[in-house]
Amino acid sequence: MRKFNLLVLNEWLKIFKKRSFFIPYLIAVLFQAMIAYISHSFSPDSFPSAAAFIKEMLLPTGLGQIIAILAIIGTAGIVSKEHSQGTVKFLLIRARSRTAILASKYVTVLLYALSLTVVTAASIVISGILLFQTGGGETGIADILQSLLYGYVYTVVYVTFVFMVGVLTNSTGVTIGISMFAVMMDKVVIYRDFYKYFLFPNLDLSIYRGGTPPLPGMTLGFSILMLAVYMAVFLLAGFLVFRRRDVA
Amino acid sequence: MERITANQGQSEIKGGVPVLQMNKVTKMIKGKAIVNQLSFEIGRGEIVGLLGPNGAGKTTTIRMMTGLIKMTEGDVLVQGHSIRNDFKQAIAHIGAIIENPEFYSHMTGLDNLLQYVRMSDGISKSRITEVVELVGLQEAMNKKVKAYSLGMRQRLGIAQALLHSPKLLILDEPTNGLDPAGIREMRDYMRKIAEVEGISILISSHMLGEIEQICHRAVVIQNGTLVRVTRLGAEAQTEGEVALTVRVDNIAAAQAVIQAEDGVKLTGADELHSELNIRLYDHKVPELVAALGAAKVGVYRITEHKQSLEEDFLNWTGGNRIA
Numbered sequence: 001m002r003k004f005n006l007l008v009l010n011e012w013l014k015i016f017k018k019r020s021f022f023i024p025y026l027i028a029v030l031f032q033a034m035i036a037y038i039s040h041s042f043s044p045d046s047f048p049s050a051a052a053f054i055k056e057m058l059l060p061t062g063l064g065q066i067i068a069i070l071a072i073i074g075t076a077g078i079v080s081k082e083h084s085q086g087t088v089k090f091l092l093i094r095a096r097s098r099t100a101i102l103a104s105k106y107v108t109v110l111l112y113a114l115s116l117t118v119v120t121a122a123s124i125v126i127s128g129i130l131l132f133q134t135g136g137g138e139t140g141i142a143d144i145l146q147s148l149l150y151g152y153v154y155t156v157v158y159v160t161f162v163f164m165v166g167v168l169t170n171s172t173g174v175t176i177g178i179s180m181f182a183v184m185m186d187k188v189v190i191y192r193d194f195y196k197y198f199l200f201p202n203l204d205l206s207i208y209r210g211g212t213p214p215l216p217g218m219t220l221g222f223s224i225l226m227l228a229v230y231m232a233v234f235l236l237a238g239f240l241v242f243r244r245r246d247v248a
Numbered sequence: 249m250e251r252i253t254a255n256q257g258q259s260e261i262k263g264g265v266p267v268l269q270m271n272k273v274t275k276m277i278k279g280k281a282i283v284n285q286l287s288f289e290i291g292r293g294e295i296v297g298l299l300g301p302n303g304a305g306k307t308t309t310i311r312m313m314t315g316l317i318k319m320t321e322g323d324v325l326v327q328g329h330s331i332r333n334d335f336k337q338a339i340a341h342i343g344a345i346i347e348n349p350e351f352y353s354h355m356t357g358l359d360n361l362l363q364y365v366r367m368s369d370g371i372s373k374s375r376i377t378e379v380v381e382l383v384g385l386q387e388a389m390n391k392k393v394k395a396y397s398l399g400m401r402q403r404l405g406i407a408q409a410l411l412h413s414p415k416l417l418i419l420d421e422p423t424n425g426l427d428p429a430g431i432r433e434m435r436d437y438m439r440k441i442a443e444v445e446g447i448s449i450l451i452s453s454h455m456l457g458e459i460e461q462i463c464h465r466a467v468v469i470q471n472g473t474l475v476r477v478t479r480l481g482a483e484a485q486t487e488g489e490v491a492l493t494v495r496v497d498n499i500a501a502a503q504a505v506i507q508a509e510d511g512v513k514l515t516g517a518d519e520l521h522s523e524l525n526i527r528l529y530d531h532k533v534p535e536l537v538a539a540l541g542a543a544k545v546g547v548y549r550i551t552e553h554k555q556s557l558e559e560d561f562l563n564w565t566g567g568n569r570i571a
Binding site for chain 1: 314353355364367
């Protein structure tokens with residue numbers, strides 16, 4: 001386990017030592033501050049309380065999407081850049097299995113997505129408290145934590161998808177392109193029964209919070225199952241290809 | 249034919265367990281054999297050159313040894329551990345630079361080395377200092393790798409390859425892109441490493457001069473198959489015979505003298521430069537010179553005619569056609 005932790009530390013350092021490391025965090029914080037300020041100044045009635053603001057902002061329909069996009073950009077290159085820079089040769093001739101190396105990269109992107117979520121959430125909480133009325137309203141701490149969870153699930157599913165695409169295509173640019181297209185398309189709903197088996201309508205679990213499901217027959221349990229199946233497939237494809245690939 | 253050359257390669261090992269054993273390694277890509285039934289061995293402390301024209305399969309061979317690409321058939325044993333079935337044990341004995349050494353350029357030299365320290369077992373702090381001193385990069389350790397010259401990156405590459413004290417160092421085209429000073433430096437490092445660390449080295453190259461200068465043996469491959477294994481610097485001692493080139497003023501007269509002399513073989517004549525290539529025993533040389541003098545043939549130069557590795561190489565591989 002210690003060996004594996006060291007691999008994760010390696011991957012984290014590769015990201016952390018970049019000069020641009022803090023930029024995504026900065027973008028997320030500034031973006032939420034801007035939205036908070038605009039809604040506070042121009043439509044102060046849109047959020048009855050700080051808690052309601054925080055709850056909405058954390059969802060995939062709020063800043064969750066921005067967090068996902070930033071996490072996608074961070075994830076897209078983690079495997080393919082090793083190939084394009086040629087560093088993969090030194091990486092793979094160590095006494096560590098390819099499975100362990102790829103797993104350490106996956107754990108690192110999950111941590112990266114988590115750190116982005118936590119930093120953004122913290123800054124949302126701060127702007128909520130500063131700009132909106134604390135106390136009152138119906139929204140409680142449980143709702144906020146639920147939003148946080150749903151936002152993170154959305155990001156993690158995307159990160160897993162991007163991770164697989166990155167392994168399969170070996171190209172950072174193509175990976176970001178495909179993923180951004182997916183992020184833009186995921187709100188579109190095709191009103192046919194088969195569409196509920198697609199990934200997109202299941203991504204945002206917050207739709208089950210009181211509202212009606214986007215397609216008949218969809219439930220929270222169904223969506224969680226679909227997400228689990230898709231993630232398993234993504235990971236399986238990524239690991240199988242990475243283990244067997246000839247590094248030229 | 250293949251079997252004979254392969255056995256010949258194995259019989260030259262000095263004894264003990266070979267550090268590296270290539271066992272009928274084959275790589276097929278789209279039905280074409282890039283490397284075909286390649287077998288050879290490397291003994292303890294040996295420096296071996298892997299030679300071949302462009303596209304002969306040198307880099308493919310090395311990538312299979314290091315597990316970067318999978319072999320279709322056969323196996324590579326490193327200290328008796330199979331790269332196929334016991335990868336972690338086998339690769340732990342290998343240090344390698346494959347093509348150009350590429351590092352994380354946004355990190356310092358030390359950070360890069362620490363990456364590889366964390367991926368190996370039991371490397372002490374003192375070992376890092378030791379390796380850095382061996383390649384002379386003490387001053388540059390805290391600089392980012394993007395500020396390194398190619399020569400410095402090459403040295404950092406050696407450092408990362410030596411960190412875990414491997415038994416076999418594999419260098420793929422180590423002098424590629426280096427200037428003459430860098431090439432010479434590289435050669436010195438390799439000698440030093442072989443002496444100080446006492447490890448075997450496999451160098452792949454098409455720079456024949458390089459191989460000739462540092463290697464004990466050369467493994468020549470072409471189109472993915474073994475052409476021959478040759479011991480370098482061994483031909484000179486064959487039977488005490490020497491090959492000489494003599495430049496004279498009158499080539500016809502000289503030819504007559506040489507043919508009359510016992511035990512001197514005329515192997516070639518170059519009319520243009522009025523030079524003659526001959527083979528004879530060492531002790532015959534003064535006799536021949538006296539005979540030439542007696543026949544009033546003016547001698548300008550007598551030089552030893554060494555068949556260079558280059559000529560051998562071109563003979564073995566049938567010229568420089570690119571496969």
